Each structure stands twice: as C-alpha cells, then as structure tokens.
Amino acid sequence: MGEEVKKDTITKAYARWAPVYDVVFGPVFEHARRRAIAAAERTGGRILEVGVGTGLSLPYYTGESQLVGVDLSEPMLRKAHARVSGLGLRNVEGLLVMDAQKMAFPDNSFDVIVAQYVVTTVPDPEAALDEFIRVLRPGGEIVLVSRIGADRGLRRVIEKRFTPITRRLGWRLEFPWARYASWAERKESVRVVEHTPLAPFGHFSLIRFAKTKSVSAVQIDEDTVEAEAAAEIA
Numbered sequence: 001m002g003e004e005v006k007k008d009t010i011t012k013a014y015a016r017w018a019p020v021y022d023v024v025f026g027p028v029f030e031h032a033r034r035r036a037i038a039a040a041e042r043t044g045g046r047i048l049e050v051g052v053g054t055g056l057s058l059p060y061y062t063g064e065s066q067l068v069g070v071d072l073s074e075p076m077l078r079k080a081h082a083r084v085s086g087l088g089l090r091n092v093e094g095l096l097v098m099d100a101q102k103m104a105f106p107d108n109s110f111d112v113i114v115a116q117y118v119v120t121t122v123p124d125p126e127a128a129l130d131e132f133i134r135v136l137r138p139g140g141e142i143v144l145v146s147r148i149g150a151d152r153g154l155r156r157v158i159e160k161r162f163t164p165i166t167r168r169l170g171w172r173l174e175f176p177w178a179r180y181a182s183w184a185e186r187k188e189s190v191r192v193v194e195h196t197p198l199a200p201f202g203h204f205s206l207i208r209f210a211k212t213k214s215v216s217a218v219q220i221d222e223d224t225v226e227a228e229a230a231a232e233i234a
C-alpha cells in the first residue's frame with residue numbers, strides 16, 4: 001500500500017496535539033477505550049499498548065496486567081510519563097519511543113497488543129499489523145479500536161474529500177473494513193475474532209484478531225508427539 005501518511009507529518013501533528021489532546025479526545029472516547037481494555041484483560045498478562053499517546057487509557061487497566069507503551073511522539077509520551085508517575089501506576093513496565101512498524105521487541109513477547117485510534121494514523125498500516133503479529137505470542141490477541149471508513153455512499157465521498165486535510169492532522173478518514181479483512185486473509189496465523197461497530201454512529205469499531213499457532217509450530221508439536229510415541233514403543 002506504500003506510505004500514504006508520512007512519519008514526519010505524524011510526529012509534527014502529535015507534537016501539536018500533545019498539550020490539548022486529553023481535553024479534545026479524552027471523555028469523548030472513554031467508553032470505547034474501556035471496552036478495548038476489558039477485552040484485552042480477558043486474555044491479560046503482558047500487554048503492549050502501541051501508540052499509547054498521552055496514556056489516557058493506562059489508568060483503566062486493573063493492576064493485574066503488566067503494561068508496556070510505545071509511541072512515535074516524544075511530546076505525547078512525556079504526558080504519559082507524567083500520568084504514570086502522578087497516579088503511581090506500578091504495573092506500567094515502560095514507555096518507549098518506538099515506531100509501530102519496526103519495534104525493538106523479540107518475537108512472541110506479549111500476550112496482547114492493544115492499539116486504539118492508531119492503525120489509521122501510521123504510515124503503513126499493514127506493516128504495523130505485521131509487526132503486532134510478530135511480537136504477539138501464539139494464542140494471544142490484537143485488540144484495536146479503529147475508525148472504519150464507509151465502503152460506499154455519501155459518507156465515502158465525504159471521507160475521500162476530507163482525507164487530504166485529516167492526513168495533515170495526523171490520521172486517515174478513508175479506511176474500509178475490507179483493508180483489515182484482506183490483511184487477515186493473507187496471514188496464515190491470523191483469525192478475525194470480533195468486529196463490533198461502536199456507538200454512537202458506528203464510525204469506530206472494536207476489532208480483535210487472534211494469533212493462531214503458526215504452521216511450523218503445529219508441525220513441531222506433531223513431530224514431538226510422534227517422537228515421544230516412538231520412544232514409548234521402543
């Protein structure tokens with residue numbers, strides 16, 4: 001798909017958003033954030049929040065989950081650091097400047113990847129989703145809150161029209177569900193678990209993907225079982 005939104009545009013946009021972000025995007029998206037976190041904590045364990053921003057969602061987690069946050073924007077992360085120390089959130093392991101498309105974590109590092117209002121802002125969404133799958137352990141889940149653009153009709157026309165403006169503000173308007181669906185279809189180890197449009201207008205959705213065992217991992221398990229069976233017979 002190429003880089004439709006430039007990294008430089010994103011960092012500049014979120015440096016401008018950082019001082020006012022919580023006022024503009026805090027309460028209005030609280031319901032969706034809480035839904036995503038409840039979904040993430042059903043799996044629980046070590047959770048990576050990609051594009052954690054100012055850390056608005058961090059206090060919504062129970063203390064049970066271990067959290068790591070990454071974001072491209074230093075000014076947004078500074079706000080997140082202040083929130084974590086102000087509220088004494090001891091379950092936050094770290095907040096790191098990192099690109100969602102190329103993260104410094106080893107494969108299979110996390111039980112859950114959460115990304116809220118992020119996939120439509122990154123330069124190459126499919127590359128970011130690939131990276132989420134890489135750092136997620138088999139059996140883990142990706143939990144997204146994401147804008148889903150219209151497939152057709154007047155809303156589609158309006159979204160296309162305003163896209164050049166919103167890209168400068170730091171996100172895409174046009175992002176049909178088909179783009180997620182075709183990414184998942186191309187991946188052997190990915191299964192769509194949930195796609196629920198959220199109130200009030202259904203423009204944003206709660207989306208969950210599961211990472212199934214990779215083909216080679218299943219093969220290794222079968223080989224091990226066969227070897228153990230052979231050893232028992234011998």
Ligand SMILES: C[S@@+](CC[C@H](N)C(=O)[O-])C[C@H]1O[C@@H](n2cnc3c(N)ncnc32)[C@H](O)[C@@H]1O
Pocket residue numbers: 010014025033050051052053054055056057070071072073076098099100101115116117118121122123
């Ligand atoms: C709309 S904000 C959402 C912030 C937070 N998740 C929330 O719910 O309020 C998008 C965030 O994604 C971050 N972001 C955009 N592209 C990124 C990338 N390639 N890697 C990491 N973070 C990125 C931005 O810096 C910004 O903090």
